[in-house]
Amino acid sequence: MSRTMRVGVLGAGQLGRMLALAGHPMGVRCVAYAQQPDEPACAVGEHVIGAWDDPAALDEFASRIDVATYEFENVPLEAVRRVGAKVPLRPSIDALRVAADRIEEKTLFRELGIDTPPFAAIDSEDDLRAAVATIGLPAVLKTRTMGYDGKGQRVLRTMQDVDGAFTALGARPSILEGFVAFEREVSQLGVRGADGSIAFYPLAENVHRDGILRVSIAPARATIAIEETARAYLRAILESLDYVGVLALELFQAGDRLLANEMAPRVHNTGHHTIEAAETSQFESHLRAVAGLPLGSTALHGHAAMVNLVGALPEPASILAIDGAHLHLYGKEPRPGRKVGHVTVRADDEAGRDARLAEVLRVVDAL
Amino acid sequence: MSRTMRVGVLGAGQLGRMLALAGHPMGVRCVAYAQQPDEPACAVGEHVIGAWDDPAALDEFASRIDVATYEFENVPLEAVRRVGAKVPLRPSIDALRVAADRIEEKTLFRELGIDTPPFAAIDSEDDLRAAVATIGLPAVLKTRTMGYDGKGQRVLRTMQDVDGAFTALGARPSILEGFVAFEREVSQLGVRGADGSIAFYPLAENVHRDGILRVSIAPARATIAIEETARAYLRAILESLDYVGVLALELFQAGDRLLANEMAPRVHNTGHHTIEAAETSQFESHLRAVAGLPLGSTALHGHAAMVNLVGALPEPASILAIDGAHLHLYGKEPRPGRKVGHVTVRADDEAGRDARLAEVLRVVDAL
Numbered sequence: 001m002s003r004t005m006r007v008g009v010l011g012a013g014q015l016g017r018m019l020a021l022a023g024h025p026m027g028v029r030c031v032a033y034a035q036q037p038d039e040p041a042c043a044v045g046e047h048v049i050g051a052w053d054d055p056a057a058l059d060e061f062a063s064r065i066d067v068a069t070y071e072f073e074n075v076p077l078e079a080v081r082r083v084g085a086k087v088p089l090r091p092s093i094d095a096l097r098v099a100a101d102r103i104e105e106k107t108l109f110r111e112l113g114i115d116t117p118p119f120a121a122i123d124s125e126d127d128l129r130a131a132v133a134t135i136g137l138p139a140v141l142k143t144r145t146m147g148y149d150g151k152g153q154r155v156l157r158t159m160q161d162v163d164g165a166f167t168a169l170g171a172r173p174s175i176l177e178g179f180v181a182f183e184r185e186v187s188q189l190g191v192r193g194a195d196g197s198i199a200f201y202p203l204a205e206n207v208h209r210d211g212i213l214r215v216s217i218a219p220a221r222a223t224i225a226i227e228e229t230a231r232a233y234l235r236a237i238l239e240s241l242d243y244v245g246v247l248a249l250e251l252f253q254a255g256d257r258l259l260a261n262e263m264a265p266r267v268h269n270t271g272h273h274t275i276e277a278a279e280t281s282q283f284e285s286h287l288r289a290v291a292g293l294p295l296g297s298t299a300l301h302g303h304a305a306m307v308n309l310v311g312a313l314p315e316p317a318s319i320l321a322i323d324g325a326h327l328h329l330y331g332k333e334p335r336p337g338r339k340v341g342h343v344t345v346r347a348d349d350e351a352g353r354d355a356r357l358a359e360v361l362r363v364v365d366a367l
Numbered sequence: 368m369s370r371t372m373r374v375g376v377l378g379a380g381q382l383g384r385m386l387a388l389a390g391h392p393m394g395v396r397c398v399a400y401a402q403q404p405d406e407p408a409c410a411v412g413e414h415v416i417g418a419w420d421d422p423a424a425l426d427e428f429a430s431r432i433d434v435a436t437y438e439f440e441n442v443p444l445e446a447v448r449r450v451g452a453k454v455p456l457r458p459s460i461d462a463l464r465v466a467a468d469r470i471e472e473k474t475l476f477r478e479l480g481i482d483t484p485p486f487a488a489i490d491s492e493d494d495l496r497a498a499v500a501t502i503g504l505p506a507v508l509k510t511r512t513m514g515y516d517g518k519g520q521r522v523l524r525t526m527q528d529v530d531g532a533f534t535a536l537g538a539r540p541s542i543l544e545g546f547v548a549f550e551r552e553v554s555q556l557g558v559r560g561a562d563g564s565i566a567f568y569p570l571a572e573n574v575h576r577d578g579i580l581r582v583s584i585a586p587a588r589a590t591i592a593i594e595e596t597a598r599a600y601l602r603a604i605l606e607s608l609d610y611v612g613v614l615a616l617e618l619f620q621a622g623d624r625l626l627a628n629e630m631a632p633r634v635h636n637t638g639h640h641t642i643e644a645a646e647t648s649q650f651e652s653h654l655r656a657v658a659g660l661p662l663g664s665t666a667l668h669g670h671a672a673m674v675n676l677v678g679a680l681p682e683p684a685s686i687l688a689i690d691g692a693h694l695h696l697y698g699k700e701p702r703p704g705r706k707v708g709h710v711t712v713r714a715d716d717e718a719g720r721d722a723r724l725a726e727v728l729r730v731v732d733a734l
Contacts, residue, residue, distance in 0.1 A: 024388055024411050027683050027696040044391050279691055294688040301668055316394055321661040324646055329394040
């Protein structure tokens, strides 16, 4: 008989929680590596508690799993290396390293022929001034590592903004990116199996507010040419990194141009709608790939929208009363700017989806 | 902010497991009452371990929950009463009592004008002979309580089968039911909220083998008149019992007649397809009702089929390789006749569903 497959997940936030929930039915048991026992993934499955620099806890974690993955890209590389020396790591540490560093990431995009905004590495105020002279303003200065949800970045609009910006951002290795006047932000998610097979989710379209994803709809309102370009980009990255698992690529669409913004080597917030709206959710897809199982269909049923719950929780009844609304809470205490859950709606057509989305936004915007 | 709602589930089998998995996203935390820590629900959430006659464990369980429910109908009534004295019990103990006794159940059906096969209470060999004289043969002799999956019953075809049958079945209070030459077995699932609102799932059609459900498809191939009758029956039961939660009614269809066979006051094996194929799964529906939350849509997306895995587990990859197949394992060791998992397929049309179902059966029948 078949044995339970154990997938270790470095990190225990909401992504780890939704991975664990997706694993249980198909006999894939997730073991989360958490810093604290109250992290979202801990309530739904096995876990090991330890600091990122605790070799004994990391070894205990590795001893309990068949394969390891990670649910966010800021896991310290040393911790990942230690676990990866004992069990297979999927995606590889290379994917993590590249995705965790904005310069490495954009350099890879460029090498693969993937269009990006203009960018330059910034290690000093002098570098910044020189780069602004080439790239122009407005531009965005971001730390190379550890940035997420709009943290660790400054928009530079005038030369006054430029002076001292590098120091103000902590004088850390940074990147300057040319500002793109885009029409919409989209994201392309896909999954590559251990056997090299690839499946793409339909392109999603995203709306951010204060640097945090607010709403995502799928499929995106995009031409077939745009969608084909997005898939070609993602395929190039998946194959060049011999990638196994779900990969998300965030892009700007400006007319016929599609420019890569960043990638996430994991399941992604813009793919949460796949739980209800896709034949196989991104969480199940990631686990199938990581566990060496066949990939499932990534086809979407109709039209979906997802609304993040940021900083405040609705009364569950206020969401559940909306026809077709699905509530996902992460078991986190609300704090300003913190993602504490999301709501998904689905409908057979776009108009139906939009009507449901409007109802959800009415509740969520009033929080 | 909203607090986590805790629903205690008496029983920790696969139904409790799927309830717990459905509860996590919407902030409803299930606490299972299990006899052993290796029962299916224990791996996916909180649980209390105790015997059915352990008052301290039952009280500990009751102290950790806001409301209680049960996941099978053979929970000893004393245990249910003890918990129900401390927290609200949904569905009520009356529903449990009626459903656990085939005579009480069929008597309720008759009182509500719900057609049933002819039946009689049997407490002796004399009773049995008298009932056979009235009802005729073939007929089925069943114990009034504790029967499931074809256990605790004997089919009587000739007068030789009748002699000594009551004694052979343990001389326990029993029921004799006239044998119905039915065309198909169907089941009507529905849910009633704490506010009295009712939602019906589309009728499902079921195929048993050796007394155990093998395959279920939905929607059933039934006329609108049949479906309306099934809904009217279910509504009558829900309202007469002031029922809260999911209720399943198994029926025989013989021409235009629809005869009630038995009811289950809980989520049901013939509703497992609702996880993938309905807007709101039966597990989420039951928890919404029990937790006093608004009911969700019970609409089905396309056509679904479910195949039980009985006595043997397939290699997960052999199922997951089938387009659109969803694997559900319960974390149980296989034994002959034991339900250890199920597989669901869905498609937009009946032919597509049937093609996928055939592929699943090819794998499952070869086990």
